[in-house]
Amino acid sequence: xxxxxxxxxxxxxxxxxxxxxxxxxxxxxxxxxxxxxxxxxxxxxxxxxxxxxxxxxxxxxxxxxxxxxxxxxxxxxxxxxxxxxxxxxxxxxxxxxxxxxxxxxxxxxxxxxxxxxxxxxxxxxxxxxxxxxxxxxxxxxxxxxxxxxxxxxxxxxxxxxxxxxxxxxxxxxxxxxxxxxxxxxxxxxxxxxxxxxxxxxxxxxxxxxxxxxxxxxxxxxxxxxxxxxxxxxxxxxxxxxxxxxxxxxxxxxxxxxxxx
Amino acid sequence: xxxxxxxxxxxxxxxxxxxxxxxxxxxxxxxxxxxxxxxxxxxxxxxxxxxxxxxxxxxxxxxxxxxxxxxxxxxxxxxxxxxxxxxxxxxxxxxxxxxxxxxxxxxxxxxxxxxxxxxxxxxxxxxxxxxxxxxxxxxxxxxxxxxxxxxxxxxxxxxxxxxxxxxxxxxxxxxxxxxxxxxxxxxxxxxxxxxxxxxxxxxxxxxxxxxxxxxxxxxxxxxxxxxxxxxxxxxxxxxxxxxxxxxxxxxxxxxxxxxxxxxxxxx
Numbered sequence: 135x136x137x138x139x140x141x142x143x144x145x146x147x148x149x150x151x152x153x154x155x156x157x158x159x160x161x162x163x164x165x166x167x168x169x170x171x172x173x174x175x176x177x178x179x180x181x182x183x184x185x186x187x188x189x190x191x192x193x194x195x196x197x198x199x200x201x202x203x204x205x206x207x208x209x210x211x212x213x214x215x216x217x218x219x220x221x222x223x224x225x226x227x228x229x230x231x232x233x234x235x236x237x238x239x240x241x242x243x244x245x246x247x248x249x250x251x252x253x254x255x256x257x258x259x260x261x262x263x264x265x266x267x268x269x270x271x272x273x274x275x276x277x278x279x280x281x282x283x284x285x286x287x288x289x290x291x292x293x294x295x296x297x298x299x300x301x302x303x304x305x306x307x308x309x310x311x312x313x314x315x316x317x318x319x320x321x322x323x324x325x326x327x328x329x330x331x332x333x334x335x336x337x338x339x340x341x342x343x344x345x346x347x348x349x350x351x352x353x354x355x356x357x358x359x360x361x362x363x364x365x366x367x368x369x370x371x372x373x374x375x376x377x378x379x380x381x382x383x384x385x386x387x388x389x390x391x392x393x394x
Numbered sequence: 395x396x397x398x399x400x401x402x403x404x405x406x407x408x409x410x411x412x413x414x415x416x417x418x419x420x421x422x423x424x425x426x427x428x429x430x431x432x433x434x435x436x437x438x439x440x441x442x443x444x445x446x447x448x449x450x451x452x453x454x455x456x457x458x459x460x461x462x463x464x465x466x467x468x469x470x471x472x473x474x475x476x477x478x479x480x481x482x483x484x485x486x487x488x489x490x491x492x493x494x495x496x497x498x499x500x501x502x503x504x505x506x507x508x509x510x511x512x513x514x515x516x517x518x519x520x521x522x523x524x525x526x527x528x529x530x531x532x533x534x535x536x537x538x539x540x541x542x543x544x545x546x547x548x549x550x551x552x553x554x555x556x557x558x559x560x561x562x563x564x565x566x567x568x569x570x571x572x573x574x575x576x577x578x579x580x581x582x583x584x585x586x587x588x589x590x591x592x593x594x595x596x597x598x599x600x601x602x603x604x605x606x607x608x609x610x611x612x613x614x615x616x617x618x619x620x621x622x623x624x625x626x627x628x629x630x631x632x633x634x635x636x637x638x639x640x641x642x643x644x645x646x647x648x649x650x651x652x653x654x655x656x657x658x659x660x661x
Contacts, residue, residue, distance in 0.1 A: 158650065192653040195488040199647045217490035233406075233480035240409045247402025248489045274413075290485075349600055 146173045146332035147209070148222075148297040149194065154203035156189055156354075163189045164354040167203070171298065171330040176321065178341045178362060179334045181351035182382035187334045190351070191227070191300050194332070196220055208297045221249065224294055226287040227302035229382020238267055238286050241275055244263075244294065249294040261289040281312035288319070292327075299323070299331045305340060313337075317344050338362075338375040348374075350381050357381055399491050404506060407473050411507070425461050425511045426518055432457040433523035451611045453581065454525050456604060458515045460580045463541040463600060464571045465511045469504025471556070471567055472548025478561050483655045491640025493640050500553065501546050508545075508624070512538075533610060536621055537603045543628030544599040548574075550635035554642040561655075579604050599628040 135186065149171040156164040164186040179187050192198035194205050196216055205212040207223040232241045242261060246254040257322045262268045265285040270278065275286055284304060291299055301320065305313035321344050324331050335341050341348060342362045350358035358365065362374055371377035411417045436449040443449065477483055486496075519525040552567035559566070575593055577602040584592050595601040602624025609616045646652040 188653075189650075192650070196486075197484055197647060197653045198650050199644075217492055220488065221490040223488075227484070230484040231481070232485060233476075233482050235414070235480060236406065236409055237413075240406075244402050244406045244409070245485070246488070247405060248399045248486070250398045250490070252395055264470050322481050 147171070148173055148204040148207065149332065150204075150209075151190075151194065152204050152206075154190065154193060154205065155201045156186075156193060156198065157201045162354050164193070164200075165355055167351070167354070169331055169349055169356065169359070173297075173328050173330055174324050175326050175347065176331045176333055176345050178345035178348035179332055179351060180336075180338075180378060184292075185351040185382075187351055187355040188227075188302060191225070191302050191332070191334065194298075194300060195223070195225055214251055215379060221243050221294065222296060223298040223300065224296040225290040225300035225302070226291040227300075228284075228304070228306045229302070230287075231283060232275050232286060232290060234274060235272050237272050237277075238262070238289075239271040241286065242290060245290050246293050252292055255322070257293065261292060264292075265270075265289045280307040281309070281316075284308060284312070284316060288316070292323070295327065295329075297329055299329050301331060301333045303334055303336070305335065305337065313340070320344065338373065338378055342374050350378070352381055395492070395494055395575050399489075399495045400499045400502055403473065403496065407476065407503040407507070410476060421510050424513050425465065425515045427551050428457060428461050429454070429518045429523070431517050433519065436523065446598050450523060450525050452608060454519055454523055454606060455611070458525070459518055459541060459569075459603065459607065460535065460575065460600075461515060462508060462512050462538065463545045466504055466545025467549040467552065467571060468543055468568075469507045470500045471552040471564075472507075472545060473500045473503040474549075474553035475556065475564055478556060478564070478655075481655070485654055487652060493643055494636075497550060497636055497639060500549070504546065504549060505542075508542075528643070529657040533616070536625065537607060539612055540599050540603050540621065540624045540628050542631055543625065545636040547628065547631035554635070554639040557639070557646060557651075557655075558642045572596060574600070577601070583608060591636070597627065599624040599631070602627075 147170050151170070152168045154164055154167040155162075167186070167190060171175070179190065181187050189198065193210075194201045194207070196205075196212055196219070199213075205219070207219040210219040210222065212219040230286060232245075236244060238256075239258060239262065242258045243254060246258060251257050262271055265288060267282075267285060267289060270282060270286075278286065284307070288304070299337075304320065305316050308316060317340060320331065320333075323329065333341075333345060345362050347360065348358075348362045348365065349356050358369070358377075360368070366372060366374050366377045369377055371380060411421070432454050436453045439449040439453070440447075477486055548570060552570055555567060577587070577589070577595040578598050579595060580600070584595045584601055584605060588594060595626050602620050606616055606621050643652070646655070
């Protein structure tokens, strides 16, 4: 189990989401979601399938515009200064693989140029070393194993030294050993680089291990917020997984206050 | 506008072309085949005409310029389709990349690939079939620029169409140049066409190029004003196509189309 660093959650706000809503005709995908992520903090965004996690992440990434509400990344309004806001963020998602027809090094160079990274050659070399990708540098990404692809995606996600890192199920396709390595790596990233991380996962053991705080999302609303190690006890559940299942099955039957 | 992301898109296309014969071969092969086929047709027609008319500049020259236009258009849309094929929209548009930078990247990429094709066509047409574009002199530059401008506009329009209608609609964009060719008088004067087709032709910049080309080759007076009008329409078309792309992009962001683009449910 990782300890929360002393200043986690009390530092500068790297992500501020206020009153975020997304509706498609009569369907409400996300309803009035508000939360913050601070420097060095790992926040878990939890919820059953269709709860609105990926919709929320897509709105933070600027690839989906909200019906209402605002997103500020590093204090910059995404709606008004899209490029400046997105320059401070990056992401990795299991459903957004890097182009498989480019090699590892080519992908990193391409995205590095898109982000406008100075001294790109040195940065790419450093990331290849950091994620043990040097021997794979000339291998096409489409030929890599799931674990290797996850490492490349993480390397790409760190290219611009983001203040905010969005990770959508980063360990979903990994074996337990590889997942353990990735969790350790990400946790240490928050501590070493000071970035704030928003993490989605269906693995409650993983969430307890990595996240400083979790947000339970259901039917597009945040039902519960708090420390993943304390929440089960506070709400009469034996484990985080039990609490998750109860919330997923009957989210509105038993109103729960945000513990914030 | 930042130039590094623009160069990045060009670099990505260079990597893809370098790493795949499937991508590099069409840059040379199809244009070469076109020139060879039309080169022999012009030779045959010349032999039938028995020296009364030289078909090489009018026919082979027209093929070469039309092929150049097609390559420009396809250069833009192919660079865009690389992101469709590799399902890269989410990775790409979650970056600080602006629409203007992206479109400029596609255009620069197209310039690079189509100039290679133009060089192959020029060398082959000149060396094997005796086509001399030198007779056109400095006029060749504005002719090519107008075709280049309209090719860019059509490529951006085609890319916006695929973004709006979904990946399967790429089959709609490939025949676009062929669809326009009857109206622009590549091989015949616009006066040959019915009035309504002439009216459509006058809205399309290539018609001014091919009318001008025929006039110069026939030794008739050439209308610079007409070519300037063609150039102005081409510039207007680029602006309109870019605006259309931007509108489609914002529609795709508003409706969630961009985020779930890999699905074929776009239409």
